[in-house]
Amino acid sequence: MISFRDVTVTYPTGTIGLDGVSLDIEPGEFVVVVGLSGAGKSTLVRTINGLVPVSSGTLEVDGVAVHAASSRRLRELRARVGMIFQSFNLVGRVSVLQNVLVGRLHATPVLRSLLGLFRESDREQAFQALERVGIVEKADVRASQLS
Ligand SMILES: Nc1ncnc2c1ncn2[C@@H]1O[C@H](COP(=O)(O)OP(=O)(O)OP(=O)(O)O)[C@@H](O)[C@H]1O
Ligand SMILES: [Mg+2]
Incomplete structure (x- = not known):
C-alpha cells in the first residue's frame, strides 16, 4: 500500500533528509520506525502525504x-491520510472524543463542525479508535485532564 523505491529527500538547505530509502508497507501492517534524532523519521512520514517533496526515486x-x-491529487490523498505531528496540539477545553473527531473535519460541513454536530457514523468510528488504543472510557473527559 505504501511503497518507497530508492527515495531521496534533499532539503533546500542541502541537508539530506532521506538517502535512498526502499520500503514496502502492506495494507493493515502496523509499522514502527526507530532511529536517532535527525535520522529522518519525520521526513519519512511527511513524504507519505506530500508535505515534503521527494527529490528522487518513486x-x-x-x-x-x-x-x-498534482497538488489537487495530493489534497485528495491528504484527506485520506491521518497524521499526528510530533508537537501535536490537543484542544484542552473539549472532550477526548471531540479531539478525535477533528480527524473528520475535512469531511464535515462548516456549520456542523462549528456546532460540533458530527455524523453518527463519524462518532462511532471515533469511539472505535479510542477503544483500539484502550482509552474509550476517557471519551467524555476534557483533554486537559489527561495525563
Ligand atoms: N525543514 C527542514 N529544512 C532543512 N533540514 C531539515 C528540515 N527538516 C528536517 N531537516 C533535517 O533533515 C534531517 C532529518 O530530520 P528529521 O526531522 O526527519 O529527523 P527525525 O528522525 O524525525 O528526528 P527526531 O527524532 O529528532 O524527531 C536532519 O538532519 C534535520 O536537521
Ligand atoms: Mg521527528
Missing part, C-alpha cells in the same frame, strides 16, 4: 504516485 501511496502527483 513513492506510491494507496495507488497514488506521490512523487509525481
Whole structure:
C-alpha cells in the first residue's frame, strides 16, 4: 500500500533528509520506525502525504504516485491520510472524543463542525479508535485532564 523505491529527500538547505530509502508497507501492517534524532523519521512520514517533496526515486501511496502527483491529487490523498505531528496540539477545553473527531473535519460541513454536530457514523468510528488504543472510557473527559 505504501511503497518507497530508492527515495531521496534533499532539503533546500542541502541537508539530506532521506538517502535512498526502499520500503514496502502492506495494507493493515502496523509499522514502527526507530532511529536517532535527525535520522529522518519525520521526513519519512511527511513524504507519505506530500508535505515534503521527494527529490528522487518513486513513492506510491494507496495507488497514488506521490512523487509525481498534482497538488489537487495530493489534497485528495491528504484527506485520506491521518497524521499526528510530533508537537501535536490537543484542544484542552473539549472532550477526548471531540479531539478525535477533528480527524473528520475535512469531511464535515462548516456549520456542523462549528456546532460540533458530527455524523453518527463519524462518532462511532471515533469511539472505535479510542477503544483500539484502550482509552474509550476517557471519551467524555476534557483533554486537559489527561495525563
Ligand atoms: N525543514 C527542514 N529544512 C532543512 N533540514 C531539515 C528540515 N527538516 C528536517 N531537516 C533535517 O533533515 C534531517 C532529518 O530530520 P528529521 O526531522 O526527519 O529527523 P527525525 O528522525 O524525525 O528526528 P527526531 O527524532 O529528532 O524527531 C536532519 O538532519 C534535520 O536537521
Ligand atoms: Mg521527528
